[in-house]
Amino acid sequence: MASVAIRVEGDLRVTLPGPLRLDCGVVLEGVEIAYTALGTLNAARDNAVLVCHALTGDQHVASPHPLTGKPGWWTRMVGAGKPIDPARHFVICANILGGCMGTTGPSSLNPATGRVWGLEFPVITIADMVRTQAALLDVLGIEVLRAVVGGSMGGMQALVWATAHPKRVRSAVVIASAARHSAQNIAFHEVGRQAIMADPRWRGGRYAEAGVTPAAGLAVARMAAHITYLSEPGLQAKFGRRLQAREAVSFGFDADFQVESYLRHQGMSFVERFDANSYLYITRAMDYFDLGMPLADAFRGVATRFCVVSFDSDWLYPTSESRRIAQALVAAGCHASFVELSSPFGHDAFLLEAPELNRVVDGFLRAGEC
Amino acid sequence: MLKPGLAAIAAVIPHGASVLDVGCGDGALLAWLRDHKGVDGRGVEIDPVRVASAVARGLSVIQADAEAELADWPAGSVDYAILSETLQAMQAPHRVLEQLLRIGARAVVAFPNFGHWRARLHLLLKGRMPVTKSLPVSWYETDNIHFCTVDDFRDLVRTMGLAVEAEAHLSDGRRVPAASANWRADTALFVLRRG
Numbered sequence: 307m308a309s310v311a312i313r314v315e316g317d318l319r320v321t322l323p324g325p326l327r328l329d330c331g332v333v334l335e336g337v338e339i340a341y342t343a344l345g346t347l348n349a350a351r352d353n354a355v356l357v358c359h360a361l362t363g364d365q366h367v368a369s370p371h372p373l374t375g376k377p378g379w380w381t382r383m384v385g386a387g388k389p390i391d392p393a394r395h396f397v398i399c400a401n402i403l404g405g406c407m408g409t410t411g412p413s414s415l416n417p418a419t420g421r422v423w424g425l426e427f428p429v430i431t432i433a434d435m436v437r438t439q440a441a442l443l444d445v446l447g448i449e450v451l452r453a454v455v456g457g458s459m460g461g462m463q464a465l466v467w468a469t470a471h472p473k474r475v476r477s478a479v480v481i482a483s484a485a486r487h488s489a490q491n492i493a494f495h496e497v498g499r500q501a502i503m504a505d506p507r508w509r510g511g512r513y514a515e516a517g518v519t520p521a522a523g524l525a526v527a528r529m530a531a532h533i534t535y536l537s538e539p540g541l542q543a544k545f546g547r548r549l550q551a552r553e554a555v556s557f558g559f560d561a562d563f564q565v566e567s568y569l570r571h572q573g574m575s576f577v578e579r580f581d582a583n584s585y586l587y588i589t590r591a592m593d594y595f596d597l598g599m600p601l602a603d604a605f606r607g608v609a610t611r612f613c614v615v616s617f618d619s620d621w622l623y624p625t626s627e628s629r630r631i632a633q634a635l636v637a638a639g640c641h642a643s644f645v646e647l648s649s650p651f652g653h654d655a656f657l658l659e660a661p662e663l664n665r666v667v668d669g670f671l672r673a674g675e676c
Numbered sequence: 677m678l679k680p681g682l683a684a685i686a687a688v689i690p691h692g693a694s695v696l697d698v699g700c701g702d703g704a705l706l707a708w709l710r711d712h713k714g715v716d717g718r719g720v721e722i723d724p725v726r727v728a729s730a731v732a733r734g735l736s737v738i739q740a741d742a743e744a745e746l747a748d749w750p751a752g753s754v755d756y757a758i759l760s761e762t763l764q765a766m767q768a769p770h771r772v773l774e775q776l777l778r779i780g781a782r783a784v785v786a787f788p789n790f791g792h793w794r795a796r797l798h799l800l801l802k803g804r805m806p807v808t809k810s811l812p813v814s815w816y817e818t819d820n821i822h823f824c825t826v827d828d829f830r831d832l833v834r835t836m837g838l839a840v841e842a843e844a845h846l847s848d849g850r851r852v853p854a855a856s857a858n859w860r861a862d863t864a865l866f867v868l869r870r871g
Contacts, residue, residue: 636750639753645724645728646739665732669731
Protein backbone atom coordinates (compact mmCIF):
# COMPACT_ATOMS: atom_id res chain seq x y z
CA MET A 307 0.00 0.00 0.00
CA ALA A 308 1.34 3.44 -0.88
CA SER A 309 2.70 5.34 2.09
CA VAL A 310 0.90 8.61 1.63
CA ALA A 311 -1.43 10.38 3.96
CA ILE A 312 -5.03 9.38 3.39
CA ARG A 313 -8.02 11.54 4.06
CA VAL A 314 -11.41 9.92 4.27
CA GLU A 315 -14.09 11.72 6.19
CA GLY A 316 -17.76 11.48 6.87
CA ASP A 317 -20.32 8.70 7.13
CA LEU A 318 -18.77 5.60 5.73
CA ARG A 319 -19.65 1.97 5.43
CA VAL A 320 -17.79 -1.23 4.59
CA THR A 321 -18.83 -4.83 4.11
CA LEU A 322 -16.30 -7.22 5.62
CA PRO A 323 -14.70 -9.34 2.90
CA GLY A 324 -14.47 -12.44 5.10
CA PRO A 325 -16.57 -14.28 7.67
CA LEU A 326 -16.69 -13.17 11.32
CA ARG A 327 -16.53 -15.99 13.86
CA LEU A 328 -18.31 -15.06 17.06
CA ASP A 329 -17.69 -16.21 20.64
CA CYS A 330 -20.97 -18.17 20.57
CA GLY A 331 -19.64 -20.20 17.63
CA VAL A 332 -21.84 -18.69 14.92
CA VAL A 333 -20.09 -17.43 11.80
CA LEU A 334 -21.53 -14.24 10.33
CA GLU A 335 -21.07 -13.51 6.63
CA GLY A 336 -21.19 -10.14 4.93
CA VAL A 337 -21.06 -8.07 8.11
CA GLU A 338 -21.61 -4.40 7.43
CA ILE A 339 -19.93 -1.76 9.55
CA ALA A 340 -21.02 1.87 9.60
CA TYR A 341 -18.37 4.26 10.84
CA THR A 342 -17.23 7.84 10.78
CA ALA A 343 -13.69 9.04 10.22
CA LEU A 344 -12.21 12.44 10.96
CA GLY A 345 -8.79 13.79 10.09
CA THR A 346 -5.99 12.35 8.03
CA LEU A 347 -4.28 9.00 8.28
CA ASN A 348 -0.58 9.89 8.11
CA ALA A 349 1.89 8.25 5.77
CA ALA A 350 3.25 6.02 8.54
CA ARG A 351 -0.36 4.97 9.26
CA ASP A 352 0.30 5.27 12.96
CA ASN A 353 -1.92 8.15 14.08
CA ALA A 354 -5.27 6.37 14.19
CA VAL A 355 -7.35 6.72 17.34
CA LEU A 356 -10.33 4.42 17.72
CA VAL A 357 -13.16 5.83 19.81
CA CYS A 358 -15.49 3.18 21.23
CA HIS A 359 -19.01 4.18 22.05
CA ALA A 360 -21.18 3.25 25.02
CA LEU A 361 -24.39 1.17 25.13
CA THR A 362 -26.70 3.65 23.43
CA GLY A 363 -24.07 5.62 21.53
CA ASP A 364 -23.18 5.34 17.87
CA GLN A 365 -20.57 6.34 15.32
CA HIS A 366 -21.57 10.00 15.36
CA VAL A 367 -18.96 10.92 17.92
CA ALA A 368 -18.38 14.50 16.79
CA SER A 369 -20.83 14.99 13.94
CA PRO A 370 -24.58 15.72 14.21
CA HIS A 371 -26.80 12.70 14.70
CA PRO A 372 -28.75 12.04 11.49
CA LEU A 373 -32.00 11.18 13.30
CA THR A 374 -32.03 13.68 16.15
CA GLY A 375 -29.93 16.47 14.68
CA LYS A 376 -28.14 16.76 18.04
CA PRO A 377 -24.37 17.31 18.16
CA GLY A 378 -22.11 14.26 18.34
CA TRP A 379 -22.03 12.51 21.72
CA TRP A 380 -18.42 13.35 22.54
CA THR A 381 -17.75 16.76 21.01
CA ARG A 382 -16.16 17.68 24.34
CA MET A 383 -13.40 15.13 23.78
CA VAL A 384 -13.16 14.94 19.98
CA GLY A 385 -12.61 17.97 17.74
CA ALA A 386 -10.30 20.85 16.95
CA GLY A 387 -8.23 21.74 20.01
CA LYS A 388 -9.69 18.82 21.98
CA PRO A 389 -7.66 15.89 23.38
CA ILE A 390 -8.61 13.76 20.37
CA ASP A 391 -7.91 16.21 17.59
CA PRO A 392 -8.47 15.47 13.88
CA ALA A 393 -5.55 17.81 13.23
CA ARG A 394 -3.25 15.21 14.87
CA HIS A 395 -5.26 12.04 14.86
CA PHE A 396 -7.11 9.94 12.34
CA VAL A 397 -10.25 9.45 14.41
CA ILE A 398 -12.38 6.39 13.76
CA CYS A 399 -15.65 5.60 15.47
CA ALA A 400 -17.70 2.63 14.34
CA ASN A 401 -21.23 1.60 15.22
CA ILE A 402 -20.82 -1.61 17.20
CA LEU A 403 -21.85 -5.07 16.08
CA GLY A 404 -25.44 -5.51 17.23
CA GLY A 405 -26.09 -1.78 16.93
CA CYS A 406 -28.83 -0.09 14.96
CA MET A 407 -27.10 2.74 13.13
CA GLY A 408 -25.89 0.87 10.07
CA THR A 409 -23.72 -1.91 11.49
CA THR A 410 -25.09 -5.44 11.27
CA GLY A 411 -27.42 -6.16 14.18
CA PRO A 412 -30.74 -7.77 15.04
CA SER A 413 -32.62 -5.25 12.90
CA SER A 414 -30.54 -6.12 9.80
CA LEU A 415 -31.67 -8.63 7.19
CA ASN A 416 -30.54 -12.20 7.73
CA PRO A 417 -29.02 -13.12 4.34
CA ALA A 418 -30.00 -16.78 4.86
CA THR A 419 -33.72 -16.07 5.28
CA GLY A 420 -34.12 -12.70 3.66
CA ARG A 421 -36.01 -11.38 6.67
CA VAL A 422 -35.04 -9.29 9.67
CA TRP A 423 -32.83 -11.22 12.11
CA GLY A 424 -34.79 -10.43 15.26
CA LEU A 425 -33.98 -12.93 17.99
CA GLU A 426 -32.39 -15.25 15.43
CA PHE A 427 -29.41 -12.93 15.56
CA PRO A 428 -26.61 -14.65 17.48
CA VAL A 429 -25.86 -13.47 21.00
CA ILE A 430 -22.76 -11.31 20.83
CA THR A 431 -20.01 -10.30 23.26
CA ILE A 432 -17.80 -7.27 23.80
CA ALA A 433 -14.98 -9.32 22.25
CA ASP A 434 -17.14 -9.82 19.15
CA MET A 435 -17.58 -6.06 18.87
CA VAL A 436 -13.81 -5.63 19.06
CA ARG A 437 -13.34 -8.40 16.49
CA THR A 438 -15.57 -6.44 14.13
CA GLN A 439 -13.58 -3.27 14.70
CA ALA A 440 -10.31 -5.12 14.11
CA ALA A 441 -11.70 -6.46 10.83
CA LEU A 442 -12.66 -2.91 9.88
CA LEU A 443 -9.10 -1.74 10.55
CA ASP A 444 -7.81 -4.60 8.40
CA VAL A 445 -9.97 -3.29 5.56
CA LEU A 446 -8.65 0.22 6.14
CA GLY A 447 -5.04 -1.03 6.20
CA ILE A 448 -4.41 0.18 9.76
CA GLU A 449 -2.16 -2.21 11.63
CA VAL A 450 -1.51 -0.21 14.80
CA LEU A 451 -3.74 2.14 16.77
CA ARG A 452 -2.15 5.06 18.54
CA ALA A 453 -4.94 4.80 21.06
CA VAL A 454 -8.24 3.15 21.82
CA VAL A 455 -10.44 5.42 23.89
CA GLY A 456 -13.78 4.63 25.44
CA GLY A 457 -16.09 5.32 28.34
CA SER A 458 -18.48 2.88 30.00
CA MET A 459 -19.03 0.02 27.50
CA GLY A 460 -16.50 1.81 25.28
CA GLY A 461 -13.98 1.35 28.10
CA MET A 462 -14.72 -2.39 28.12
CA GLN A 463 -13.94 -2.48 24.41
CA ALA A 464 -10.69 -0.60 25.04
CA LEU A 465 -9.75 -3.22 27.66
CA VAL A 466 -10.50 -6.06 25.25
CA TRP A 467 -8.54 -4.32 22.50
CA ALA A 468 -5.45 -4.06 24.69
CA THR A 469 -5.67 -7.60 26.00
CA ALA A 470 -6.78 -9.41 22.83
CA HIS A 471 -4.70 -7.36 20.35
CA PRO A 472 -1.87 -5.95 22.50
CA LYS A 473 0.44 -5.47 19.51
CA ARG A 474 -2.12 -3.31 17.74
CA VAL A 475 -2.75 -0.87 20.59
CA ARG A 476 -0.13 1.61 21.79
CA SER A 477 -2.32 3.11 24.49
CA ALA A 478 -5.76 2.61 25.95
CA VAL A 479 -7.99 5.07 27.78
CA VAL A 480 -10.64 3.44 29.96
CA ILE A 481 -13.12 5.89 31.50
CA ALA A 482 -15.92 5.16 33.98
CA SER A 483 -15.78 1.48 33.17
CA ALA A 484 -15.07 -1.95 34.63
CA ALA A 485 -13.31 -5.21 33.81
CA ARG A 486 -16.49 -7.15 34.55
CA HIS A 487 -20.17 -6.47 34.87
CA SER A 488 -21.24 -6.61 38.50
CA ALA A 489 -24.36 -8.33 39.77
CA GLN A 490 -25.95 -4.90 40.23
CA ASN A 491 -25.12 -3.94 36.64
CA ILE A 492 -26.68 -7.17 35.38
CA ALA A 493 -29.72 -6.63 37.60
CA PHE A 494 -30.44 -3.19 36.15
CA HIS A 495 -30.02 -4.50 32.62
CA GLU A 496 -32.44 -7.32 33.35
CA VAL A 497 -35.06 -4.76 34.42
CA GLY A 498 -34.62 -3.04 31.05
CA ARG A 499 -34.84 -6.25 29.06
CA GLN A 500 -37.92 -7.42 30.94
CA ALA A 501 -39.59 -4.07 30.29
CA ILE A 502 -38.99 -4.49 26.54
CA MET A 503 -40.08 -8.11 26.43
CA ALA A 504 -43.21 -7.36 28.50
CA ASP A 505 -44.39 -4.87 25.89
CA PRO A 506 -47.07 -6.67 23.81
CA ARG A 507 -45.74 -4.89 20.73
CA TRP A 508 -42.39 -6.61 21.12
CA ARG A 509 -44.02 -9.79 19.66
CA GLY A 510 -41.17 -12.14 20.52
CA GLY A 511 -38.76 -9.79 18.81
CA ARG A 512 -40.61 -9.88 15.47
CA TYR A 513 -42.09 -6.40 15.73
CA ALA A 514 -40.43 -5.12 12.53
CA GLU A 515 -42.58 -7.29 10.25
CA ALA A 516 -45.72 -5.99 11.96
CA GLY A 517 -44.55 -2.43 11.46
CA VAL A 518 -44.69 -1.64 15.18
CA THR A 519 -42.10 -0.99 17.88
CA PRO A 520 -42.20 -1.85 21.59
CA ALA A 521 -41.78 1.84 22.34
CA ALA A 522 -43.34 1.71 25.80
CA GLY A 523 -41.07 -1.09 26.97
CA LEU A 524 -37.97 0.45 25.46
CA ALA A 525 -38.81 3.82 27.03
CA VAL A 526 -39.15 2.22 30.47
CA ALA A 527 -35.83 0.43 29.94
CA ARG A 528 -34.23 3.76 29.14
CA MET A 529 -35.82 5.48 32.11
CA ALA A 530 -34.53 2.86 34.54
CA ALA A 531 -31.08 2.94 32.97
CA HIS A 532 -31.00 6.71 32.92
CA ILE A 533 -31.36 6.86 36.70
CA THR A 534 -28.22 4.75 37.00
CA TYR A 535 -26.29 7.23 34.85
CA LEU A 536 -26.95 10.07 37.29
CA SER A 537 -26.30 10.62 40.98
CA GLU A 538 -28.67 11.43 43.82
CA PRO A 539 -26.94 14.78 44.54
CA GLY A 540 -27.07 15.57 40.82
CA LEU A 541 -30.78 14.72 40.60
CA GLN A 542 -31.48 16.58 43.81
CA ALA A 543 -29.70 19.68 42.53
CA LYS A 544 -31.43 19.54 39.15
CA PHE A 545 -34.98 18.62 40.21
CA GLY A 546 -35.34 18.16 43.93
CA ARG A 547 -39.03 17.54 44.64
CA ARG A 548 -40.12 20.42 42.42
CA LEU A 549 -43.47 20.00 40.69
CA GLN A 550 -43.96 20.13 36.93
CA ALA A 551 -46.18 23.00 35.74
CA ARG A 552 -48.47 22.86 38.74
CA GLU A 553 -48.83 24.26 42.23
CA ALA A 554 -49.87 21.10 44.06
CA VAL A 555 -49.74 17.35 43.58
CA SER A 556 -52.58 15.99 41.44
CA PHE A 557 -53.45 12.92 43.52
CA GLY A 558 -53.08 10.94 40.31
CA PHE A 559 -50.40 9.43 38.17
CA ASP A 560 -49.52 12.30 35.89
CA ALA A 561 -45.95 13.46 35.93
CA ASP A 562 -46.38 15.65 39.01
CA PHE A 563 -42.68 15.92 39.67
CA GLN A 564 -40.16 17.48 37.31
CA VAL A 565 -37.95 14.43 37.60
CA GLU A 566 -40.82 12.30 36.31
CA SER A 567 -41.39 14.34 33.18
CA TYR A 568 -37.63 14.51 32.64
CA LEU A 569 -37.41 10.72 32.69
CA ARG A 570 -40.47 10.36 30.45
CA HIS A 571 -38.86 12.74 27.99
CA GLN A 572 -35.60 10.74 28.11
CA GLY A 573 -37.54 7.55 27.44
CA MET A 574 -39.62 8.95 24.59
CA SER A 575 -36.74 10.59 22.75
CA PHE A 576 -34.71 7.39 23.07
CA VAL A 577 -37.24 5.24 21.22
CA GLU A 578 -36.95 7.54 18.20
CA ARG A 579 -33.32 6.65 17.67
CA PHE A 580 -32.80 3.18 19.13
CA ASP A 581 -33.91 -0.36 18.35
CA ALA A 582 -35.37 -2.50 21.14
CA ASN A 583 -33.70 -5.74 20.05
CA SER A 584 -30.33 -3.98 19.81
CA TYR A 585 -30.86 -2.93 23.42
CA LEU A 586 -31.40 -6.57 24.40
CA TYR A 587 -28.30 -7.81 22.59
CA ILE A 588 -25.95 -5.07 23.70
CA THR A 589 -26.96 -5.23 27.36
CA ARG A 590 -26.46 -9.01 27.19
CA ALA A 591 -22.98 -8.52 25.76
CA MET A 592 -22.14 -6.19 28.64
CA ASP A 593 -23.53 -8.62 31.21
CA TYR A 594 -21.34 -11.41 29.85
CA PHE A 595 -18.27 -9.20 30.02
CA ASP A 596 -15.57 -10.38 32.44
CA LEU A 597 -11.83 -10.27 31.81
CA GLY A 598 -11.40 -13.05 34.35
CA MET A 599 -9.69 -13.81 37.64
CA PRO A 600 -7.03 -13.00 38.63
CA LEU A 601 -7.46 -9.93 36.52
CA ALA A 602 -3.70 -9.29 36.35
CA ASP A 603 -3.34 -12.41 34.17
CA ALA A 604 -5.30 -10.65 31.43
CA PHE A 605 -2.71 -7.87 31.32
CA ARG A 606 0.49 -9.90 31.60
CA GLY A 607 2.97 -9.15 28.85
CA VAL A 608 0.86 -6.32 27.47
CA ALA A 609 3.00 -3.34 26.43
CA THR A 610 0.04 -1.02 25.91
CA ARG A 611 0.05 2.10 28.12
CA PHE A 612 -3.15 2.47 30.10
CA CYS A 613 -5.02 5.43 31.49
CA VAL A 614 -7.91 4.53 33.79
CA VAL A 615 -10.26 7.24 35.02
CA SER A 616 -13.27 7.04 37.34
CA PHE A 617 -15.66 9.60 38.79
CA ASP A 618 -16.39 9.78 42.50
CA SER A 619 -20.18 10.07 42.06
CA ASP A 620 -20.47 7.17 39.59
CA TRP A 621 -22.27 4.33 41.35
CA LEU A 622 -22.92 2.30 38.21
CA TYR A 623 -19.20 1.79 37.48
CA PRO A 624 -17.78 2.90 40.81
CA THR A 625 -14.17 3.81 41.49
CA SER A 626 -13.64 0.43 43.18
CA GLU A 627 -14.01 -1.24 39.76
CA SER A 628 -11.49 1.12 38.17
CA ARG A 629 -9.13 0.67 41.09
CA ARG A 630 -9.37 -3.07 40.58
CA ILE A 631 -8.22 -2.58 36.99
CA ALA A 632 -5.40 -0.28 38.14
CA GLN A 633 -4.22 -2.78 40.74
CA ALA A 634 -4.21 -5.56 38.18
CA LEU A 635 -2.28 -3.41 35.71
CA VAL A 636 0.27 -2.63 38.41
CA ALA A 637 0.55 -6.28 39.40
CA ALA A 638 1.10 -7.20 35.75
CA GLY A 639 3.87 -4.60 35.49
CA CYS A 640 2.06 -2.50 32.89
CA HIS A 641 2.58 1.20 32.37
CA ALA A 642 -0.59 2.53 33.85
CA SER A 643 -2.18 5.64 35.25
CA PHE A 644 -5.29 5.78 37.35
CA VAL A 645 -7.14 8.74 38.76
CA GLU A 646 -10.54 9.28 40.36
CA LEU A 647 -11.92 12.64 39.31
CA SER A 648 -14.50 14.59 41.22
CA SER A 649 -17.86 15.34 39.61
CA PRO A 650 -21.47 15.65 40.79
CA PHE A 651 -22.84 14.11 37.59
CA GLY A 652 -22.50 10.39 38.29
CA HIS A 653 -21.72 7.96 35.48
CA ASP A 654 -22.69 10.55 32.85
CA ALA A 655 -19.76 12.73 33.95
CA PHE A 656 -17.56 11.33 31.20
CA LEU A 657 -19.91 12.75 28.57
CA LEU A 658 -20.29 16.15 30.20
CA GLU A 659 -18.02 19.13 30.65
CA ALA A 660 -15.07 17.77 32.66
CA PRO A 661 -11.94 19.91 32.21
CA GLU A 662 -9.84 17.61 34.41
CA LEU A 663 -10.79 14.61 32.27
CA ASN A 664 -9.71 16.49 29.15
CA ARG A 665 -6.45 17.53 30.78
CA VAL A 666 -5.66 13.97 31.81
CA VAL A 667 -6.56 12.41 28.46
CA ASP A 668 -4.73 15.12 26.53
CA GLY A 669 -1.53 14.72 28.57
CA PHE A 670 -1.75 10.96 28.35
CA LEU A 671 -2.22 10.90 24.56
CA ARG A 672 0.50 13.50 23.94
CA ALA A 673 3.00 11.57 26.05
CA GLY A 674 2.61 8.68 23.64
CA GLU A 675 3.22 10.86 20.61
CA CYS A 676 6.73 12.13 21.25
CA MET B 677 14.77 23.38 37.84
CA LEU B 678 14.28 20.92 40.65
CA LYS B 679 14.05 22.01 44.27
CA PRO B 680 17.29 21.18 46.15
CA GLY B 681 15.75 18.21 47.97
CA LEU B 682 14.57 16.65 44.72
CA ALA B 683 17.84 17.51 42.97
CA ALA B 684 19.70 15.54 45.62
CA ILE B 685 17.51 12.53 44.89
CA ALA B 686 17.87 12.95 41.14
CA ALA B 687 21.65 12.99 41.60
CA VAL B 688 21.70 9.44 43.01
CA ILE B 689 19.48 7.92 40.29
CA PRO B 690 21.58 6.57 37.41
CA HIS B 691 20.77 7.14 33.76
CA GLY B 692 18.19 4.75 32.34
CA ALA B 693 17.14 3.33 35.71
CA SER B 694 13.60 2.21 36.44
CA VAL B 695 11.95 4.08 39.28
CA LEU B 696 8.82 4.03 41.42
CA ASP B 697 8.21 7.36 43.13
CA VAL B 698 5.94 6.82 46.13
CA GLY B 699 4.07 10.01 46.96
CA CYS B 700 5.19 11.54 43.69
CA GLY B 701 2.97 14.63 43.98
CA ASP B 702 2.51 16.34 40.65
CA GLY B 703 5.37 14.33 39.17
CA ALA B 704 8.05 17.04 39.13
CA LEU B 705 10.84 14.60 39.99
CA LEU B 706 9.61 11.84 37.66
CA ALA B 707 9.27 14.27 34.76
CA TRP B 708 12.78 15.58 35.36
CA LEU B 709 14.22 12.08 35.58
CA ARG B 710 12.43 11.11 32.36
CA ASP B 711 13.56 14.20 30.47
CA HIS B 712 17.15 14.37 31.72
CA LYS B 713 18.10 10.83 32.62
CA GLY B 714 15.92 8.68 30.39
CA VAL B 715 14.41 7.09 33.48
CA ASP B 716 11.51 4.65 33.12
CA GLY B 717 9.35 6.05 35.88
CA ARG B 718 6.09 5.29 37.59
CA GLY B 719 4.42 7.01 40.49
CA VAL B 720 1.94 6.57 43.31
CA GLU B 721 0.10 9.52 44.76
CA ILE B 722 -2.91 9.74 47.06
CA ASP B 723 -4.17 13.20 46.04
CA PRO B 724 -6.28 13.03 42.84
CA VAL B 725 -5.57 16.63 41.83
CA ARG B 726 -1.83 15.94 41.89
CA VAL B 727 -2.31 12.64 40.07
CA ALA B 728 -4.23 14.45 37.34
CA SER B 729 -1.38 16.95 36.99
CA ALA B 730 1.18 14.17 36.79
CA VAL B 731 -0.82 12.23 34.19
CA ALA B 732 -1.29 15.45 32.20
CA ARG B 733 2.52 15.59 32.16
CA GLY B 734 2.49 12.22 30.45
CA LEU B 735 3.60 10.26 33.49
CA SER B 736 2.29 6.87 34.60
CA VAL B 737 0.88 7.58 38.03
CA ILE B 738 -1.61 5.54 40.04
CA GLN B 739 -3.87 7.21 42.55
CA ALA B 740 -3.46 5.05 45.62
CA ASP B 741 -2.81 5.06 49.33
CA ALA B 742 0.80 3.91 49.44
CA GLU B 743 0.40 2.30 52.84
CA ALA B 744 -2.54 0.17 51.80
CA GLU B 745 -1.70 -0.52 48.18
CA LEU B 746 2.07 -0.82 47.72
CA ALA B 747 1.53 -4.53 48.29
CA ASP B 748 0.08 -4.69 44.74
CA TRP B 749 3.42 -3.81 43.20
CA PRO B 750 5.45 -6.79 42.04
CA ALA B 751 8.63 -7.60 43.97
CA GLY B 752 11.86 -6.48 42.36
CA SER B 753 10.03 -4.54 39.67
CA VAL B 754 12.18 -1.38 39.75
CA ASP B 755 15.80 -0.40 40.35
CA TYR B 756 14.88 2.42 42.74
CA ALA B 757 11.84 3.00 44.94
CA ILE B 758 11.78 6.62 46.02
CA LEU B 759 10.06 8.04 49.08
CA SER B 760 10.49 11.79 49.10
CA GLU B 761 9.19 13.92 51.98
CA THR B 762 6.50 11.31 52.64
CA LEU B 763 7.93 9.04 55.35
CA GLN B 764 6.76 11.36 58.11
CA ALA B 765 3.16 11.23 56.83
CA MET B 766 2.94 7.44 57.05
CA GLN B 767 1.08 5.50 59.74
CA ALA B 768 3.77 2.82 59.77
CA PRO B 769 6.98 4.18 58.20
CA HIS B 770 8.89 0.96 58.82
CA ARG B 771 6.33 -1.10 56.89
CA VAL B 772 6.56 1.32 54.00
CA LEU B 773 10.35 0.95 54.04
CA GLU B 774 9.93 -2.81 53.86
CA GLN B 775 7.64 -2.40 50.85
CA LEU B 776 10.09 -0.04 49.13
CA LEU B 777 12.87 -2.59 49.44
CA ARG B 778 10.59 -5.39 48.30
CA ILE B 779 9.64 -3.47 45.14
CA GLY B 780 12.99 -1.84 44.44
CA ALA B 781 16.54 -3.16 44.49
CA ARG B 782 17.29 0.08 46.33
CA ALA B 783 15.22 2.61 48.23
CA VAL B 784 15.88 6.34 48.24
CA VAL B 785 14.33 8.00 51.27
CA ALA B 786 14.37 11.74 51.87
CA PHE B 787 12.74 13.29 54.92
CA PRO B 788 12.79 16.50 56.97
CA ASN B 789 15.13 16.19 59.95
CA PHE B 790 13.33 17.02 63.16
CA GLY B 791 16.69 17.14 64.91
CA HIS B 792 17.72 20.24 62.97
CA TRP B 793 18.97 22.96 65.32
CA ARG B 794 16.25 25.36 64.28
CA ALA B 795 13.57 22.84 65.25
CA ARG B 796 15.35 22.15 68.55
CA LEU B 797 15.73 25.85 69.29
CA HIS B 798 12.10 26.53 68.44
CA LEU B 799 10.92 23.86 70.87
CA LEU B 800 13.47 24.84 73.51
CA LEU B 801 12.84 28.57 73.48
CA LYS B 802 9.17 28.77 72.55
CA GLY B 803 7.92 25.51 73.95
CA ARG B 804 5.80 25.08 70.82
CA MET B 805 5.91 22.57 67.97
CA PRO B 806 8.24 24.00 65.35
CA VAL B 807 6.79 25.83 62.37
CA THR B 808 9.74 26.44 60.08
CA LYS B 809 10.43 26.87 56.39
CA SER B 810 10.73 23.12 55.86
CA LEU B 811 7.85 22.37 58.29
CA PRO B 812 5.42 25.18 57.54
CA VAL B 813 2.13 23.76 58.85
CA SER B 814 0.82 23.80 62.42
CA TRP B 815 0.83 20.52 64.34
CA TYR B 816 -2.95 20.03 64.25
CA GLU B 817 -3.36 20.35 60.51
CA THR B 818 -0.16 18.80 59.23
CA ASP B 819 -0.15 15.50 57.34
CA ASN B 820 3.07 14.71 59.14
CA ILE B 821 2.49 12.36 62.02
CA HIS B 822 5.79 10.53 62.46
CA PHE B 823 8.66 12.95 62.71
CA CYS B 824 12.13 11.61 63.24
CA THR B 825 15.69 12.84 63.40
CA VAL B 826 18.59 11.62 61.29
CA ASP B 827 19.82 9.54 64.22
CA ASP B 828 16.35 8.06 64.79
CA PHE B 829 16.27 7.01 61.16
CA ARG B 830 19.75 5.48 61.39
CA ASP B 831 18.51 3.47 64.38
CA LEU B 832 15.52 2.25 62.42
CA VAL B 833 17.69 1.26 59.48
CA ARG B 834 19.96 -0.69 61.84
CA THR B 835 17.02 -2.35 63.59
CA MET B 836 15.57 -3.41 60.25
CA GLY B 837 18.94 -4.79 59.19
CA LEU B 838 19.15 -2.59 56.12
CA ALA B 839 22.35 -1.37 54.54
CA VAL B 840 23.03 2.32 53.92
CA GLU B 841 24.62 2.59 50.53
CA ALA B 842 24.86 6.38 50.45
CA GLU B 843 23.56 9.36 52.33
CA ALA B 844 23.34 13.08 51.68
CA HIS B 845 22.32 15.83 54.04
CA LEU B 846 21.23 19.32 53.19
CA SER B 847 20.89 22.58 55.02
CA ASP B 848 19.17 25.30 52.99
CA GLY B 849 20.09 23.32 49.88
CA ARG B 850 23.79 23.00 50.80
CA ARG B 851 25.50 19.76 51.70
CA VAL B 852 26.50 19.18 55.32
CA PRO B 853 28.69 16.32 56.61
CA ALA B 854 27.00 13.09 57.71
CA ALA B 855 28.69 13.28 61.11
CA SER B 856 26.95 16.54 62.04
CA ALA B 857 23.78 15.89 60.05
CA ASN B 858 21.65 15.17 63.10
CA TRP B 859 21.67 18.82 64.18
CA ARG B 860 22.73 20.62 61.00
CA ALA B 861 20.64 19.07 58.23
CA ASP B 862 17.09 20.22 57.50
CA THR B 863 16.70 17.45 54.95
CA ALA B 864 18.24 13.98 55.00
CA LEU B 865 18.56 11.51 52.16
CA PHE B 866 19.46 7.84 52.41
CA VAL B 867 20.02 5.24 49.72
CA LEU B 868 19.20 1.87 51.24
CA ARG B 869 19.33 -1.72 50.19
CA ARG B 870 18.54 -4.97 51.87
CA GLY B 871 21.33 -5.86 54.27
